Amino acid sequence: MASGSPKSQLPKFQAPKGTRDFYPQDLAVRRYIEGVWRSVSINHGFDEIDGPTIEHLDLYTHKSGPGIASELFQVFSGKDEEQVAAMRAGGLAPFALRPEFTPTLARMVAAKANSLPMPIKWFAIPSHFRAERPQRGRLREFMQWNVDFLGDDSPRADAEVIATAVAALERLGLNSQQVKLRINDRFLVDEALGFLEYPPDRWNDAYALFDRRAKQTESEFAKDAASIGFSADDTRHLQLFLSMKGSLSSHEFENWHKKSDDETESVSVLVSDRFGKLADELTSLRIADWCELDLSIVRGLAYYTGTVFEIIADGERAIAGGGRYDKLIESFGGPPMPACGFGMGDVVLANILNDKGLLKSEMEYLPRPHAFVIAANDEAAANLPGIVSRLRRKGFHIRHSYKTTRHVGKLLGDANKARALTAVILGDKLNENTVELKDLASGEQRDVNLDQLPEVLRPLIDRHALDS
Amino acid sequence: MASGSPKSQLPKFQAPKGTRDFYPQDLAVRRYIEGVWRSVSINHGFDEIDGPTIEHLDLYTHKSGPGIASELFQVFSGKDEEQVAAMRAGGLAPFALRPEFTPTLARMVAAKANSLPMPIKWFAIPSHFRAERPQRGRLREFMQWNVDFLGDDSPRADAEVIATAVAALERLGLNSQQVKLRINDRFLVDEALGFLEYPPDRWNDAYALFDRRAKQTESEFAKDAASIGFSADDTRHLQLFLSMKGSLSSHEFENWHKKSDDETESVSVLVSDRFGKLADELTSLRIADWCELDLSIVRGLAYYTGTVFEIIADGERAIAGGGRYDKLIESFGGPPMPACGFGMGDVVLANILNDKGLLKSEMEYLPRPHAFVIAANDEAAANLPGIVSRLRRKGFHIRHSYKTTRHVGKLLGDANKARALTAVILGDKLNENTVELKDLASGEQRDVNLDQLPEVLRPLIDRHALDS
Numbered sequence: 001m002a003s004g005s006p007k008s009q010l011p012k013f014q015a016p017k018g019t020r021d022f023y024p025q026d027l028a029v030r031r032y033i034e035g036v037w038r039s040v041s042i043n044h045g046f047d048e049i050d051g052p053t054i055e056h057l058d059l060y061t062h063k064s065g066p067g068i069a070s071e072l073f074q075v076f077s078g079k080d081e082e083q084v085a086a087m088r089a090g091g092l093a094p095f096a097l098r099p100e101f102t103p104t105l106a107r108m109v110a111a112k113a114n115s116l117p118m119p120i121k122w123f124a125i126p127s128h129f130r131a132e133r134p135q136r137g138r139l140r141e142f143m144q145w146n147v148d149f150l151g152d153d154s155p156r157a158d159a160e161v162i163a164t165a166v167a168a169l170e171r172l173g174l175n176s177q178q179v180k181l182r183i184n185d186r187f188l189v190d191e192a193l194g195f196l197e198y199p200p201d202r203w204n205d206a207y208a209l210f211d212r213r214a215k216q217t218e219s220e221f222a223k224d225a226a227s228i229g230f231s232a233d234d235t236r237h238l239q240l241f242l243s244m245k246g247s248l249s250s251h252e253f254e255n256w257h258k259k260s261d262d263e264t265e266s267v268s269v270l271v272s273d274r275f276g277k278l279a280d281e282l283t284s285l286r287i288a289d290w291c292e293l294d295l296s297i298v299r300g301l302a303y304y305t306g307t308v309f310e311i312i313a314d315g316e317r318a319i320a321g322g323g324r325y326d327k328l329i330e331s332f333g334g335p336p337m338p339a340c341g342f343g344m345g346d347v348v349l350a351n352i353l354n355d356k357g358l359l360k361s362e363m364e365y366l367p368r369p370h371a372f373v374i375a376a377n378d379e380a381a382a383n384l385p386g387i388v389s390r391l392r393r394k395g396f397h398i399r400h401s402y403k404t405t406r407h408v409g410k411l412l413g414d415a416n417k418a419r420a421l422t423a424v425i426l427g428d429k430l431n432e433n434t435v436e437l438k439d440l441a442s443g444e445q446r447d448v449n450l451d452q453l454p455e456v457l458r459p460l461i462d463r464h465a466l467d468s
Numbered sequence: 469m470a471s472g473s474p475k476s477q478l479p480k481f482q483a484p485k486g487t488r489d490f491y492p493q494d495l496a497v498r499r500y501i502e503g504v505w506r507s508v509s510i511n512h513g514f515d516e517i518d519g520p521t522i523e524h525l526d527l528y529t530h531k532s533g534p535g536i537a538s539e540l541f542q543v544f545s546g547k548d549e550e551q552v553a554a555m556r557a558g559g560l561a562p563f564a565l566r567p568e569f570t571p572t573l574a575r576m577v578a579a580k581a582n583s584l585p586m587p588i589k590w591f592a593i594p595s596h597f598r599a600e601r602p603q604r605g606r607l608r609e610f611m612q613w614n615v616d617f618l619g620d621d622s623p624r625a626d627a628e629v630i631a632t633a634v635a636a637l638e639r640l641g642l643n644s645q646q647v648k649l650r651i652n653d654r655f656l657v658d659e660a661l662g663f664l665e666y667p668p669d670r671w672n673d674a675y676a677l678f679d680r681r682a683k684q685t686e687s688e689f690a691k692d693a694a695s696i697g698f699s700a701d702d703t704r705h706l707q708l709f710l711s712m713k714g715s716l717s718s719h720e721f722e723n724w725h726k727k728s729d730d731e732t733e734s735v736s737v738l739v740s741d742r743f744g745k746l747a748d749e750l751t752s753l754r755i756a757d758w759c760e761l762d763l764s765i766v767r768g769l770a771y772y773t774g775t776v777f778e779i780i781a782d783g784e785r786a787i788a789g790g791g792r793y794d795k796l797i798e799s800f801g802g803p804p805m806p807a808c809g810f811g812m813g814d815v816v817l818a819n820i821l822n823d824k825g826l827l828k829s830e831m832e833y834l835p836r837p838h839a840f841v842i843a844a845n846d847e848a849a850a851n852l853p854g855i856v857s858r859l860r861r862k863g864f865h866i867r868h869s870y871k872t873t874r875h876v877g878k879l880l881g882d883a884n885k886a887r888a889l890t891a892v893i894l895g896d897k898l899n900e901n902t903v904e905l906k907d908l909a910s911g912e913q914r915d916v917n918l919d920q921l922p923e924v925l926r927p928l929i930d931r932h933a934l935d936s
Binding site for chain 1: 489499519523541555609800835858860863864868
């Protein structure tokens with residue numbers, strides 16, 4: 001550290017920009033969201049997995065090319081002199097912090113594909129990292145819920161994955177008016193690009209262009225389209241195509257004209273062909289009202305092969321994105337295996353829950369103490385640690401004051417402040433092995449034999465668990 | 469990727485050495501351990517926190533010097549050209565993967581010390597990283613439970629922290645015969661070094677020497693001791709001192725002779741002075757039998773100031789280590805604040821639980837489905853997705869077969885294999901809105917109205933939750 005004034009000798013350390021410190025109340029909210037993700041996943045029959053926080057860098061460059069390295073946090077062992085020397089010579093680092101979970105999942109499936117029972121239904125809730133400038137809804141480290149269904153190429157897999165996402169949003173208090181799952185199929189996008197006779201080796205550029213469109217003005221989009229070879233006429237057609245929206249069951253789209261021979265194709269028929277079965281599945285799962293066709297959704301990532309979707313609340317970044325990626329497992333050395341899934345981050349989601357007033361006061365997400373133990377006199381104070389310890393070892397959540405006051409009224413105030421369900425008062429009858437138990441909700445108070453306290457506390461706590 | 473045989477075109481990606489892929493059954497075991505850590509922490513009145521996975525590198529070099537950088541995984545943004553250029557010019561990376569949680573905790577406490585209610589009782593269960601060669605009990609990425617009690621300099625804080633560690637071991641099935649908490653006080657170590665007139669500016673070297681001792685032969689230790697300036701006579705004294713062990717309540721140690729003037733000090737008196745109050749606290753918490761005085765325990769880290777301890781099962785690395793660090797918060801820019809805590813990793817702990825036969829079959833840690841839904845005919849099969857979806861949205865964990873068989877016996881086999889609590893059979897009475905519910909433990913079977921199924925399932929599930 002630089003020497004100087006006394007103040008500069010005590011450096012103020014801070015979390016790296018775009019990362020978060022989670023104090024108890026912050027983490028309680030995150031755990032609430034993760035808890036909903038986890039229980040909804042399990043209810044829907046998904047098993048939880050996890051992978052390393054760092055992966056070999058080439059796990060990411062393999063599919064996306066070396067350019068991706070500049071969007072990653074790169075990692076090397078400070079101990080490994082070869083690695084350090086290679087890096088200093090201008091190479092890339094050997095590892096990266098995972099920017100998304102799908103490559104890890106693909107690697108794990110490919111490694112054990114022959115011994116895993118089918119279909120594979122997995123979820124994960126790890127942290128992810130992006131070497132980007134932090135902004136609203138976008139941090140450098142964030143939590144992301146990943147849900148994947150592998151080994152089933154039918155629309156019922158897409159539907160089940162979508163139903164899982166919707167169930168979580170519903171459990172968090174959101175409704176189908178507040179957020180929409182905008183859905184498309186890469187087939188339709190490719191069909192449109194084919195009609196325009198756009199060269200297939202540049203389709204990834206087109207996907208990236210479409211992905212940026214929502215954030216651009218019409219003229220910015222036209223300029224970008226021109227820069228990757230679309231004529232003004234093509235661009236007009238693209239704008240028309242990308243603005244097509246409708247409900248899953250009833251939609252009427254304008255026809256599409258083939259560039260070279262003016263052949264016409266009914267987009268409505270194409271959409272019905274591609275979405276008919278999925279629409280039926282979503283209807284039978286009673287979540288069709290959450291979904292909307294939107295031909296502008298492409299998801300930039302190169303690995304999607306069919307259904308693609310984003311979950312969006314107006315004016316915010318996507319809450320979640322996903323789709324079908326039927327070729328990815330094979331490309332990681334596994335067998336051919338159809339797959340679909342989505343990722344949902346915690347940052348945008350928490351912003352939206354906040355904006356819609358769907359988060360309670362942070363305090364309310366902290367676990368409530370089963371009892372707050374109070375010593376009313378000195379003898380009781382001497383016995384308090386042993387009594388508290390026995391209750392804790394029996395599985396109860398017990399708090400007590402660390403202050404030395406014996407002022408019971410004040411300590412009852414502390415018990416309420418700690419949101420305890422009960423107060424256990426160690427008073428004059430302690431030598432008869434008797435304590436006072438006060439239900440802090442009802443105010444009801446009674447004497448309880450100390451040995452019976454666990455039995456008496458248990459149903460009180462169970463009742464509260466059912467209420468909450 | 470290198471071109472070559474078709475096989476080499478499908479690269480086999482693997483997790484980085486020393487990191488782990490957690491398939492469902494692996495993660496279920498980890499979640500079981502983490503669940504015990506979390507609930508024991510909450511029962512003992514600790515609040516959960518979390519911090520960033522990466523920290524500024526100087527958070528670690530600040531206390532430990534630049535040498536620590538070679539033991540860390542260093543991190544930089546691939547996007548930030550200045551960072552990349554600085555690194556290539558021979559500098560250190562700006563960030564590191566956290567090797568331990570205490571510096572993050574100290575930073576977080578220092579940043580908000582004035583607004584946090586006292587005492588601060590926090591726990592965290594994040595992943596940590598070490599740039600070391602992986603070996604038994606030591607991985608490059610591992611989970612670690614951190615428990616810290618700040619703002620209280622009395623032995624009751626040490627005792628409560630120790631009680632929390634012991635309660636977790638006990639909950640996991642270990643007993644005081646299988647593992648011991650070996651405890652010492654830096655004061656005693658410093659007293660011994662003072663008697664030997666070893667220069668205080670080299671005490672950190674001595675701590676590191678003592679820390680290595682358990683893994684060394686006597687002559688290796690003597691050689692290392694000589695290399696940092698201990699005479700042969702000093703080394704003999706050190707060996708005597710470091711081999712002193714005893715119970716907390718009754719111990720008889722040989723006296724200690726001062727080097728320069730042959731003054732004698734009773735180690736037994738010293739120990740009683742330092743440990744008397746803590747021993748009383750541990751006794752009143754009924755965990756004294758888990759603890760043993762061991763004057764060889766120093767914990768290498770420079771920040772410990774008082775009590776130090778390790779939890780050890782014979783023949784293994786330490787399960788946990790901790791102690792008192794009363795100066796650390798201040799050194800990170802916070803106010804003077806006494807503190808103590810410990811860290812317990814998942815790798816050694818799981819090895820020991822395995823060795824002692826304390827882990828059940830991995831399958832048994834997976835959450836059990838509340839119901840496995842079976843379609844006995846084609847009409848039922850058409851109705852299955854909607855019925856399953858409604859139960860899931862009501863919070864039930866529901867599985868079903870993705871195979872097309874209508875062979876009920878085979879599907880009941882699948883239900884048992886999935887460890888479901890019940891089977892719900894959609895059969896001929898489905899048009900009367902009636903299904904069969906089979907309790908898979910008792911074999912009992914009865915007709916249930918579909919609308920009443922949630923009410924009927926709920927108590928079955930609650931009963932199971934109480935059994936487990």
